[in-house]
Amino acid sequence: DAGVIQSPRHEVTEMGQEVTLRCKPISGHDYLFWYRQTMMRGLELLIYFNNNVPIDDSGMPEDRFSAKMPNASFSTLKIQPSEPRDSAVYFCASSVNRGTDTQYFGPGTRLTVL
Amino acid sequence: KQEVTQIPAALSVPEGENLVLNCSFTDSAIYNLQWFRQDPGKGLTSLLLIQSSQREQTSGRLNASLDKSSGRSTLYIAASQPGDSATYLCAVNGEDNDMRFGAGTRLTVKP
Numbered sequence: 179d180a181g182v183i184q185s186p187r188h189e190v191t192e193m194g195q196e197v198t199l200r201c202k203p204i205s206g207h208d209y210l211f212w213y214r215q216t217m218m219r220g221l222e223l224l225i226y227f228n229n230n231v232p233i234d235d236s237g238m239p240e241d242r243f244s245a246k247m248p249n250a251s252f253s254t255l256k257i258q259p260s261e262p263r264d265s266a267v268y269f270c271a272s273s274v275n276r277g278t279d280t281q282y283f284g285p286g287t288r289l290t291v292l
Numbered sequence: 293k294q295e296v297t298q299i300p301a302a303l304s305v306p307e308g309e310n311l312v313l314n315c316s317f318t319d320s321a322i323y324n325l326q327w328f329r330q331d332p333g334k335g336l337t338s339l340l341l342i343q344s345s346q347r348e349q350t351s352g353r354l355n356a357s358l359d360k361s362s363g364r365s366t367l368y369i370a371a372s373q374p375g376d377s378a379t380y381l382c383a384v385n386g387e388d389n390d391m392r393f394g395a396g397t398r399l400t401v402k403p
Contacts, residue, residue: 182335211391221336221381221393234390269335280326281391283335 182284184270190290196258199287201270202251209276212245212255213269215286221269227253228276260291294319294386298394305372306402313367313397315382320360327356327367328381330396336381340367372401 183202191197203210211226225235230247238245242261247253257264267288271281295318305311315325324343328336340349340356342365348357355368369376382394 220395221383223391271336280338280341282338283328285335288333 182270182272182282184268184284184287186287187285188288188290190292191260192292193261194259195291196256197260197264197289197291199255199268199270199289201253201255201284203253203270203272204282205251207272207274207282209273209279209281210247210253211271211273211281212253213271213283214266215269216266224255226276257289260289262291265289265291294322294384294390294392296382296384296392296394298380298382298397300397301395302398302400304400304402307372307374309372309401310368310370311372311399313369313380313382313399315365315367315394317363317365317384317392319384319386320363321387322360323385323387325356325358325365326383326385327354327365328383330379330381332378339380369399372399374401374403377401 185200208229212224213221215221224237225245227247245255267286269283269286271283273279273281297316299314322344326341327339329339330336342349342358353370358365377400379396379398381396383391385391
């Protein structure tokens, strides 16, 4: 298996623009997680899905952030409009189950909002 | 709200030395605890997963222990190598289904 795939790996955009991050989880994994990592706040869980259904989005910082999982092999995290404080590394991870299983992380997308 | 603390924030040791990384958490109601490794510019790689009913897990030169009642975990690395240089993150998976990460310990192993 290729592991969790994220695209793009790097994204540079200007304030106010829409940004879409993409993730393909490992096949057969029922859970998908979106995280954000910054120097100031460390690694934070934004939202997670179970069988394509959003379960907990309490970590999503603002209404500018939205996430979807239209099918078992694809998820997006969208920021509209983007702001400089959204600059961070965004990770996607997947696992077989929630409570007892290892999460497998993608390589991340480094987002810079100018 | 679960808080996860890792000490020290950074550690530098000579090659061959045995070392211990520490993780503490405030809420003992957990499913499991994981230790991850993160190389610069990369994602996280899971090293060891300890279920709440377990006391320790071992993989090669790595040994992780868990004392749930005291809210502590340690990661022991034997005979450290320069290739072990990375940031090590502790993550606690709570019974509220919320995974919280520590800030990490940045390890440098000098040849």
